Amino acid sequence: MxxxxxxxxxxxxxxxxxxxxxxxxxxxxxxxxxxxxxxxxxxxxxxxxxxxxxxxxxxxxxxxxxxxxxxxxxxxxxxxxxxxxxxxxxxxxxxxxxxxxxxxxxxxxxxxxxxxxxxxxxxxxxxxxxxxxxxxxxxxxxxxxxxxxxxxxxxxxxxxxxxxxxxxxxxxxxxxxxxxxxxxxxxxxxxxxxxxxxxxxxxxxxxxxxxxxxxxxxxxxxxxxxxxxSPQPAANGLNVAPPGQRIALARDAAFSFVYPHMLEAWRAAGAEISTFSPLADEVPDASADVCWLPGGYPELHAGRIAANARFRSGLRAFAETRPVHGECGGYMVLGTGLTDADGVSHEMTGLLGLETSFAKRRMHLGYRLAELAAPMPGHQPGARLRGHEFHYSTIVAQPDAPLAVVHDATGAVVAETGSRRGHATGTFFHLIAEDR
The missing domain is CATH 3.40.50.300 (P-loop containing nucleotide triphosphate hydrolases)
Incomplete structure (x- = not known):
């Protein structure tokens, strides 16, 4: 014991x-x-x-x-x-x-x-x-x-x-x-x-x-x-569906916010995960059937991301035929532009119309309960997803169709609905679990 x-x-x-x-x-x-x-x-x-x-x-x-x-x-x-x-x-x-x-x-x-x-x-x-x-x-x-x-x-x-x-x-x-x-x-x-x-x-x-x-x-x-x-027998395991069978996961200093239990749940369900580094100008594995961009600190590396043409064009090519999903910082990179804390605007991948800015810091913090209006990798419309939002960016524009109706822990509707366009989806909240 x-x-x-x-x-x-x-x-x-x-x-x-x-x-x-x-x-x-x-x-x-x-x-x-x-x-x-x-x-x-x-x-x-x-x-x-x-x-x-x-x-x-x-x-x-x-x-x-x-x-x-x-x-x-x-x-x-x-x-x-x-x-x-x-x-x-x-x-x-x-x-x-x-x-x-x-x-x-x-x-x-x-x-x-x-x-x-x-x-x-x-x-x-x-x-x-x-x-x-x-x-x-x-x-x-x-x-x-x-x-x-x-x-x-x-x-x-x-x-x-x-x-x-x-x-x-x-x-x-x-x-x-x-x-x-x-x-x-x-x-x-x-x-x-x-x-x-x-x-x-x-x-x-x-x-x-x-x-x-x-x-x-x-x-x-x-x-x-x-x-x-000593641990007691658990009635059930992790309630997290993998977004695909072969997952290309962005992973470096700008994209590092991934919950270990999420990756373990994906692997336990039989998914294979390959990592790539946008900061190193790498592209998703061509054999993957979905690409996932987690959160992190893209605002600290926005100039480098904008300069990495191979990554940006490779991600756009991937999204022509397969799903790409971004969480928080990953969502921002899927957008058209990101303005850093110094007020400098950087071009992102343009898979979504989202524009964000760190020039005027505003904290967004708290649990989120989202009911999907459309599918996202691993989850169907109507799914209730639990997660949390934690960032200091301001939405300048979020013109695409909303991905979900999102509430905070008190039940109040929040403006950060996420977006969808073509094969691309994104959320400001980080997924923790799906309601059973």
Missing amino acids: AAALVISAPASGVGKTTLTLALARAWRNRGLNVQCFKSGPDYIDPAFHAAATGRASVNVDSWAMDRGTIAHLVSRAADADVVLAEGSMGLFDGVAARGVSGTGATADIAEMLGWPVVLVIDPSGQAQTAAAIAAGLRDYRPGVRLAGVVLNRVASPRHEDLVRRALDDIGIAVFGALPRHAEISLPKRHLGLVQAEERAEIGKLIDEAARFVAEHVDLDAVLRSAARW
Whole structure:
């Protein structure tokens, strides 16, 4: 049986990812097999998890996934010694309306799986009040069990002592206290952390984080607080149909937002995946029967994409006879033009009439439920697709026929309907699962 824990916090930016990576690498250095998961929609943290553990990490999401899917995904930890699920935002933060099996909150996963929570608390600018926050989180929802806390960014030994005493008075274990340490700070980007594959020194950074955390946190006490867990048989597997039998997948620094569970579901259904790099001016495999352009950071590489005539003409030729689908950044590249943050306009592939701009940043963030008005690769009209939208682009023009009626998590209709023209389709939302 594995020792299973959830790593969460009162809010974003407190240090969940750093602690998760450090614990994972520290226990791996002890010879333990560590399996990580990420609660909620996030592409970037699972790549860091894989760098720390040497095992693929996948997302589990209570808004978009049913219990059977989540059980199937976590069953990959059957041979692990330690299981860590990193939360998103604050422990109880989700959407107002319940989805398939919850609101998307980390607490849903903790309660569903019976895994206790290690809280990362940043007591900067406070002392005993940190204990009140921890107590509130401990008592807020029956069924969610608090294992203890790790203090992060403590200012001094006196500061640590004040917070420790207050937590001890209310019976909350303190596993350790981390002084401020700039060398283990992960750099940020506008959609979250910089991707692991962009960080050549990521291994060194994780090693330093593991060393630092092992010096200040009682790793044995953390393990003792974990639940003893083994996977239960799942009633069903992944509910994601492959878009085709042979899939040409764009994959490079501009097109990297692909959920591991999606690729696994495609392969499990018998699909074959070949990758190509638009940034290297490559074209889709001629033997593929569908092309998929995922999201990523095309706005950071727009000039290069526009200059890669072989890629653009090759994709247009592919789309004359076979489906091409783009998600978010991939959707933007299927459009006619993309204006970057400096106000420079770049010509894209022109398979759709979409025009987008980053010159005036506007956040689009949240879960999406789409009912298809027309087919897209792998899904028929009327299908209800669950996903999420997360980007800062503005729609300048979206003239093509809408692909779907799209609602946010409250049921409100959103303007980002996606588009279809000929064999090309695109959505601003990233697909997570189809309603059964």
